[in-house]
Amino acid sequence: MNQDDLKKLVAKAAIEYVVPDTIIGIGTGSTANHFIDFLADIKGRINGTVASSEASAERLRGHGIPVLDLNQVDEISVYIDGADEADPHLHLTKGGGGALTREKIVAAASKRFVCIADQSKVVDVLGNFPLPVEVIPMARSYVARELVKLGGNPVWREGFVTDNGNVILDVHGLTIVNPPELEARLNNIAGVVTNGLFALRPADVLLLGTEEGVKTITR
Numbered sequence: 001m002n003q004d005d006l007k008k009l010v011a012k013a014a015i016e017y018v019v020p021d022t023i024i025g026i027g028t029g030s031t032a033n034h035f036i037d038f039l040a041d042i043k044g045r046i047n048g049t050v051a052s053s054e055a056s057a058e059r060l061r062g063h064g065i066p067v068l069d070l071n072q073v074d075e076i077s078v079y080i081d082g083a084d085e086a087d088p089h090l091h092l093t094k095g096g097g098g099a100l101t102r103e104k105i106v107a108a109a110s111k112r113f114v115c116i117a118d119q120s121k122v123v124d125v126l127g128n129f130p131l132p133v134e135v136i137p138m139a140r141s142y143v144a145r146e147l148v149k150l151g152g153n154p155v156w157r158e159g160f161v162t163d164n165g166n167v168i169l170d171v172h173g174l175t176i177v178n179p180p181e182l183e184a185r186l187n188n189i190a191g192v193v194t195n196g197l198f199a200l201r202p203a204d205v206l207l208l209g210t211e212e213g214v215k216t217i218t219r
């Protein structure tokens, strides 16, 4: 099986985690796209969705799945999304697709977070995948200098603007031994909207697509 087959495998498995008659939080990326496509088959069983990006909202609407504004919703039963890296504590790096801020908001507002990923995303220590940081445009250079002080090598994702009108710095060269501590520290830099570490609110369940089938890892 190739990587995309493994993504499809976990996306299909995640359908089991959909809670009937509730609102479902929807992630962003190619694995989340597969999940959206499977969700279309059972769309009559849910009350609607909250999307973590304009791209996912468009795909959901394309399938005739209702997309609600988070402000209209009291509770999201489960958030289903991919990741760029996952460690054994289910701390994640996300934001490869640039949707990290809305992903973090929807994850925070959800009772349960089910992460879906192919086996290549599992690491012992986060940091090999460059850590995305969403930044208010006027603060880009200042934030980059602060990130260098923390030992990172920030690279501006030139030409990319987030759904929130901001820019992304991808931070290379970090070995993230304490993800919750770094997540909080980065979010304290003036001008940072948020960063792609999901450690203060990690995944609750990781469904992993492997050659041997889907593995379920819980915290």
Ligand code: 5RP
Residues within 6 Å of the ligand: 027, 028, 029, 030, 031, 032, 081, 082, 083, 084, 093, 094, 095, 096, 097, 098, 099, 100, 103
């Ligand atoms: C987007 C994300 C994605 O979940 C992450 O990049 C994984 O993407 P894919 O499922 O395409 O491998 O965080 O902002």
